[in-house]
Amino acid sequence: MLGRRPFVAAATTAVILGGATAVDAQTSGSVDVGGSWLDYEGFLGSGAMFVNPTLRFDTPNTSLGASGNYIVFESGRHIVQGLAAGAWRVDIQNRILGEISGSAGLNVYDDNPGYGHLLGRARLHVAGKLSGAWVGAATGQSYEGSSSTTPYEMELGAWTVVENVALSAVATHTWNAGINYLDMVGSGRWRDRFIEVNGSFGLRTMSDGGGEGVYGELRANIPIWQRLSAQISGGRYPSDNVRGAISANYVNFGIRLDAFR
Numbered sequence: 001m002l003g004r005r006p007f008v009a010a011a012t013t014a015v016i017l018g019g020a021t022a023v024d025a026q027t028s029g030s031v032d033v034g035g036s037w038l039d040y041e042g043f044l045g046s047g048a049m050f051v052n053p054t055l056r057f058d059t060p061n062t063s064l065g066a067s068g069n070y071i072v073f074e075s076g077r078h079i080v081q082g083l084a085a086g087a088w089r090v091d092i093q094n095r096i097l098g099e100i101s102g103s104a105g106l107n108v109y110d111d112n113p114g115y116g117h118l119l120g121r122a123r124l125h126v127a128g129k130l131s132g133a134w135v136g137a138a139t140g141q142s143y144e145g146s147s148s149t150t151p152y153e154m155e156l157g158a159w160t161v162v163e164n165v166a167l168s169a170v171a172t173h174t175w176n177a178g179i180n181y182l183d184m185v186g187s188g189r190w191r192d193r194f195i196e197v198n199g200s201f202g203l204r205t206m207s208d209g210g211g212e213g214v215y216g217e218l219r220a221n222i223p224i225w226q227r228l229s230a231q232i233s234g235g236r237y238p239s240d241n242v243r244g245a246i247s248a249n250y251v252n253f254g255i256r257l258d259a260f261r
Contacts, residue, residue, distance in 0.1 A: 027260065029055040032231060034254020036071070041239070041247045048073045050254070063087045063101075077110045089125075099123040099136075107244040113145030115244025121153075131160040142176055142242045151176035151242040165190050174210070176242050181210035183238065196221040204238050211239055211247065227258040 032052040039045040049072050056065040069081040087101035101121045108114035123136035138153040157170030166189045173182045185202035201216040217235030224230055234251040 029259040039249040097125040116143040133158040149177040179209035181207035
């Protein structure tokens with residue numbers, strides 16, 4: 001399970017999609033290029049180079065996204081990853097929204113059997129202008145080579161915005177292939193005209209086979225010139241046997257080119 005990209009953009013389903021706030025349709029895309037130091041649990045630490053293109057399309061009710069990732073280690077071994085996701089939201093009544101989303105991912109380390117997932121998710125949101133909460137559930141298929149399992153996830157979360165700081169907290173219980181665990185994660189984002197900082201802190205507990213302990217990540221985006229910015233991140237993320245990842249410590253330094261936005 002070497003598969004999670006080391007420069008994680010948001011904790012678990014963390015993935016490409018978030019709530020779209022665009023009044024009109026908008027498209028954004030970027031390419032990250034840089035270097036990493038990775039220390040996967042059970043493996044020796046190693047330097048690596050990565051390329052990570054992303055593409056996203058948002059409307060007030062729909063989000064679509066895709067991401068690729070190619071990592072080459074000092075040894076010459078490599079990881080190839082791909083992720084596609086989509087979400088559709090609908091107003092049920094005042095301040096209550098429904099959301100249906102899905103994601104498909106592939107994760108291949110060198111010549112080893114690949115990992116993949118195909119998940120569907122439903123959420124119910126209670127949302128105001130500056131705060132909200134949601135409850136959700138997901139299931140689908142998780143693949144390792146030619147074998148598959150049926151995972152289940154239940155989640156409960158809340159968010160708020162205070163001036164230029166966005167905060168969220170989510171608890172997710174996961175069951176898959178005889179392993180289950182509870183993750184509780186708090187996240188924050190601070191942004192001004194010149195810099196954006198994202199951070200998260202999590203605790204895995206009530207675990208049967210999924211490991212326990214604390215983890216966290218910190219990421220900074222620093223503009224350099226027009227569409228070019230520096231990306232600095234580091235921390236630790238936990239294992240994820242649904243999507244094919246083992247826990248790791250990492251540090252990343254890279255450059256982001258916003259192709260369009």
